[in-house]
Amino acid sequence: xxxxxxxxxxxxxxxxxxxxxxxxxxxxxxxxxxxxxxxxxxxxxxxxxxxxxxxxxxxxxxxxxxxxxxxxxxxxxxxxxxxxxxxxxxxxxxxxxxxxxxxxxxxxxxxxxxxxxxxxxxxxxxxxxxxxxxxxxxxxxxxxxxxxxxxxxxxxxxxxxxxxxxx
Amino acid sequence: xxxxxxxxxxxxxxxxxxxxxxxxxxxxxxxxxxxxxxxxxxxxxxxxxxxxxxxxxxxxxxxxxxxxxxxxxxxxxxxxxxxxxxxxxxxxxxxxxxxxxxxxxxxxxxxxxxxxxxxxxxxxxxxxxxxxxxxxxxxxxxx
Numbered sequence: 001x002x003x004x005x006x007x008x009x010x011x012x013x014x015x016x017x018x019x020x021x022x023x024x025x026x027x028x029x030x031x032x033x034x035x036x037x038x039x040x041x042x043x044x045x046x047x048x049x050x051x052x053x054x055x056x057x058x059x060x061x062x063x064x065x066x067x068x069x070x071x072x073x074x075x076x077x078x079x080x081x082x083x084x085x086x087x088x089x090x091x092x093x094x095x096x097x098x099x100x101x102x103x104x105x106x107x108x109x110x111x112x113x114x115x116x117x118x119x120x121x122x123x124x125x126x127x128x129x130x131x132x133x134x135x136x137x138x139x140x141x142x143x144x145x146x147x148x149x150x151x152x153x154x155x156x157x158x159x160x161x162x163x164x165x166x167x
Numbered sequence: 168x169x170x171x172x173x174x175x176x177x178x179x180x181x182x183x184x185x186x187x188x189x190x191x192x193x194x195x196x197x198x199x200x201x202x203x204x205x206x207x208x209x210x211x212x213x214x215x216x217x218x219x220x221x222x223x224x225x226x227x228x229x230x231x232x233x234x235x236x237x238x239x240x241x242x243x244x245x246x247x248x249x250x251x252x253x254x255x256x257x258x259x260x261x262x263x264x265x266x267x268x269x270x271x272x273x274x275x276x277x278x279x280x281x282x283x284x285x286x287x288x289x290x291x292x293x294x295x296x297x298x299x300x301x302x303x304x305x306x307x308x309x310x
Contacts, residue, residue, distance in 0.1 A: 012247060019226050021223075029197065031203060031218055033222070035218045
């Protein structure tokens, strides 16, 4: 009986594995077979079958970010929720939460020129919201958008200056 | 089966386990990228297996759950589901013991799971596992 049970397990698992890969192949939500899960290489994500995160727009060095912030070389956009932004953010960063993108898009278009250099960040290297936001900016013809891959967590861990909004 | 009580109990277990797993598989199949991130958050799996697990596990749940409900290889299906439950219990339990919590702080990912909800998942999975073992043992005595 146990032998028959194991044979049944093999059949069911085979059906599941074949269905899983077939579905993943044809589903619009399918993911890559191998994702990018090494934090040392930038923002981690499962990645889609057709495209992965655009690593070329990432800046993976907090010291370079510090320089950008201190010399005000880029407009800094914090895309985390407003409450999180208020608790602490990079100095000079503007709050444009990804979740409020549709409501804030007009304000964004009027306050930031298309040619302005922009730096986007979210919570950490485990968060892809900055990439989502950067992609939307790119689609709106913003030409010079970079992502701080380490996000606020790395900035905080480095002990760099944090600005807070008192409510 | 030994008696009517066992028959009725096995029928209920079959339905509960089957429906639970088919239902649980659905949102993972709909959003494998999010499920992959949850697996990554457990900080237990090497990077190269995370996506493969995120693609395969939901379908193992779906196929075994459906098979159990339909009565196709029910003992094999329950054996697979018991294996999955044991795996979930070990993963959640291990992270609870070492105090590991994952919070990517992302808008797109579900909010951080608290210790209390992890304990409730452990209890739920433990009860389902007991039911699954009972089903497997009871069905062995079927004539």
